[in-house]
Amino acid sequence: MSVRVGAARLRALLVTLVSFSVLAGTATGCAGGGGDERPRIVVTTNILGDITREIVGDEADVSVLMKPNADPHSFGLSAVQAAELENADLVVHNGLGLEENVLRHVEAARDSGVATFAAGEAADPLTFHTGQEGGPGEEAGEPDPHFWTDPDRVRKAAGLIADQVAAHVDGVDEQAVRDSAARYDGQLADLTAWMEKSFDAVPEDRRALVTNHHVFGYLADRFGFRVVGAVIPSGTTLASPSSSDLRSLTRAMEEAGVRTVFADSSQPTRLAEVLRQEMGGDVDVVPLYSESLTEKGKGAGTYLEMMRANTSAMADGLTGD
Numbered sequence: 001m002s003v004r005v006g007a008a009r010l011r012a013l014l015v016t017l018v019s020f021s022v023l024a025g026t027a028t029g030c031a032g033g034g035g036d037e038r039p040r041i042v043v044t045t046n047i048l049g050d051i052t053r054e055i056v057g058d059e060a061d062v063s064v065l066m067k068p069n070a071d072p073h074s075f076g077l078s079a080v081q082a083a084e085l086e087n088a089d090l091v092v093h094n095g096l097g098l099e100e101n102v103l104r105h106v107e108a109a110r111d112s113g114v115a116t117f118a119a120g121e122a123a124d125p126l127t128f129h130t131g132q133e134g135g136p137g138e139e140a141g142e143p144d145p146h147f148w149t150d151p152d153r154v155r156k157a158a159g160l161i162a163d164q165v166a167a168h169v170d171g172v173d174e175q176a177v178r179d180s181a182a183r184y185d186g187q188l189a190d191l192t193a194w195m196e197k198s199f200d201a202v203p204e205d206r207r208a209l210v211t212n213h214h215v216f217g218y219l220a221d222r223f224g225f226r227v228v229g230a231v232i233p234s235g236t237t238l239a240s241p242s243s244s245d246l247r248s249l250t251r252a253m254e255e256a257g258v259r260t261v262f263a264d265s266s267q268p269t270r271l272a273e274v275l276r277q278e279m280g281g282d283v284d285v286v287p288l289y290s291e292s293l294t295e296k297g298k299g300a301g302t303y304l305e306m307m308r309a310n311t312s313a314m315a316d317g318l319t320g321d
Contacts, residue, residue: 059172096145115168150218
């Protein structure tokens, strides 16, 4: 009998504990629904996501929509992610046509009253030069969205992101954000100095770039390189090269004495391999992390890691080391 009573008391105690836990969770949820949840920042691309997290630290929740190794030109959003944009305190996106399938969702968030910031548009954008260098198809085009290949422009964008967080995200410690931004600015300045020193080893006559599509215009402008051309003569991976494009690029490479093609590591190198066949097989294809970060520990888990890996690969590829 005493055993049955003890078991009954134990069950009653467990029921009480479970009920208390449910009520506590409900109360927490209600409090969050009442506006007490942590501030939320949504970022479209993973490169900007890493930069924003460095600036924000623990002051807000930062949600990044683009997964590692994704293509910013083609990634799309789920219904849940689209809702995240419209419930954010601040949306940070690249702009300049980079996130081609996401722009309408950013615009919808802006129309609903969410603060949005286009980092690329604020970073003194350059203009694409499509076609091959000196070729009949070479002409100035739309603004180039790939500003992150110049760390000095990233420094400017990072400072402006800090300003946007301070202005639009309630509940953050502004001084903490400013301190994080200053620390990260120092790391970006160190990156620029290191890249300059690394590229000093590349002779002037080898400072010519060929890529799988036009993505390193800002790096070339900042560090004194020439962009001879691209396998895809466009600023987006969604375009395709024609046979005349490949012939034009082959001629430009032969005239410039270029035998190295830098291809995006997140994309198949099939197009670059086609170019290798066009030039008789004597072409080196060097993979770079150009438009997306990788997962942590996979070579380019952060913006700083990506830029250092690319700089080393480019310097080695151009000097023949």
